[in-house]
Amino acid sequence: MDRRSFLTKAAVGGAAAATLATPALAQSTPKVTWRLTSSFPKSLDTIYGGAEVLSKMVSEASDGNFQIQVFAAAEIVPGLQAADATAAGTVEACHTVGYYYWGKDPAWALGAAVPFGLSARGMNAWQYHGGGIDLYNEFLGTKGLVGFPGGNTGAQMGGWFRKEINTVADLSGLKMRIGGFAGKVMEKLGLVPQQVAGGDIYPSLEKGTIDAAEWVGPYDDEKLGFYKVAPYYYYPGWWEGGLTVHFMFNKAAYEGLPKAYQALLRTCCQAEDADMLQKYDSKNPAALKSLVANGAQLRPFSQEILEACFNASQEVYAEMTATNPAFKKIYDSMVAFRADHYLWTQVAEYNYDTFMMIQQRNGKI
Template sequence: MDRRSFLTKAAIGSTTAAAAGTLAAPAIAQAMPKVTWRLTSSFPKSLDTIYGGAEVLSKMISEATDGNFTIQVFAGGEIVPGLQAADAAAAGTVEACHTVGYYYWGKDPAWALGAAVPFGLSARAINAWQYHGGGIDLYNEFLGKQGLVGLPGGNTGAQMGGWFRKEINTVEDLKGLKMRVGGFAGKVMERLGLVPQQIAGGDIYPALEKGTIDGTEWVGPYDDEKLGFYKVAPYYYYPGWWEGGPTVHFMFNKAAYEGLPPAYQSLLRTASQAADANMLQKYDYLNPKALKSLVANGAQLRPFSQEILNACFEAANAVYAEMEATNPEFAKLWASIKEFRSEHYLWTQVAEYNYDTFMMIQQRQGKI
């Protein structure tokens, strides 16, 4: 090929590329329009792991869209109180929230089933049910009637049973006890004489310190240490049977979500699932050291007695039976969860349980 021919063809090629670039720019701009959302969290900024889930989502969305889709995160109380986050998103006060469904169980017990209920699913189990057992779609059938679209956006793993001023050894010890307990676990414990209290995370310590409540549950060692409960209520119980694997949700105003380009909707689903996994991973990494620190600072670890666990299990089943009989929304979701719960714990006891049990014995013997 001679030099003149090469230059002519090169010029034509560059002109074509320039034209393609001119055409592509508006197409890209159209596919990634400027969208600015506000998200209200149910959590204070001091709880970097659970509050941080919303920041993870916001960062991923902004980076993936070159800043075209931004979500500004506000802590609980900055726009609305933490326990009104879902209400604000449904009303359109904000486009999104980061909250836990069981905070709103008083409106309808079905709210709690997407998050955690007493003696329900573990973190791995609820993720399996949600992503592969139709749980997300079932929950969104319910949330859609509230004007919301929900996606899993975090999980704490099995939680601790809480902090108490005195030892809790028997069912009798629960009677008259004022305890901050989330979700409708309080309704179950109420049957055993406990007096449940619904208090947002940032308000728990003052209530415990002043004696307004006798005990509280929150999450687990890492967050609990930050909130300082061990300073005023030294007895630290486990397990939190009402939250075997609680899901924290991103909930989006339904009209706002459906008004997004399909690419942004897809990105929200992907980023939410990433934030969901990230939160559990972070808690699993941080909780061991925090538990050691709490014990070193005077926390007294105590297991709930079998008497208490059995009584609570029976009380929970009685509550579920009543709800199934009177609430079709609850019954539909709960039936799906129960079916998978049976299958999951059949499988888990075979490999995972035996492997973990063996390794725990090695740890106790100082071999690992």
């Protein structure tokens, strides 16, 4: 066969192969448009922005064929109804936090954060490599949902207080904007939990309707100006040692996607899970310095208070595991993982970080 004949046949063969491949490619990347409702307002750019990051990644990776339109809280449904709307098929997806729905079933909270649970790194390790994602999806599947981690705030702050809190007795009768598990734990110590929407927290603190409020951390808290009316800023937020935000998808809609799109969603969710934590870690230091410069008074919760809260949380967990099999199955897995996680992190990580923090306090770094 001469060279010209070979090239001609190769060209024809290549064209035929390309023609045969095109239908398969089209099948794997069809045109799909979804709607996603967020539980967050656009003003919280880091946590709300996570859904926009996911949308952009999915669009770029599918050459624009898979589009996810993002809507802020209340544009389609209120923020605390995001998972309900997704399960019902009103929208195909949401970006939300599992513990918002803990009143329906406490097991919802375990995929997000519970008092004295895991740190951000611990949550990620348990979820991706300790069976956490599968266990949570076993539960979510009964609600018509599929979920994947889609962001983490890291350990949150313990909130803003109008007066100093030095002892457990100081919590008695205190009206605090705090909900979920933390509120139930705090009730055992005499605190009175209050459900207050984000936009109403500042005026409630200013008027004295509430005595304290928790939100997220320095970057988000600074925007709301709490330091002006409740100057004592406590830490840590023991109820959210590593809050996981979730992307949840309507189960039927997710299972109806091509396998390539399902894999793409899982990959992009994991990328955004990492991205959000990186953003908070980069933005919180400057925000904390700014808050202190403007009058915020940093205070650690005393060991007495932390011990009392820990003990109270164990009472709550004992009550829940005794009556809720779904909660117990996920909780037992998380607790077993937590024991080994803190066994390891107290060795290298803790000692390295502690040494470096001492150098920072001594002005050497």
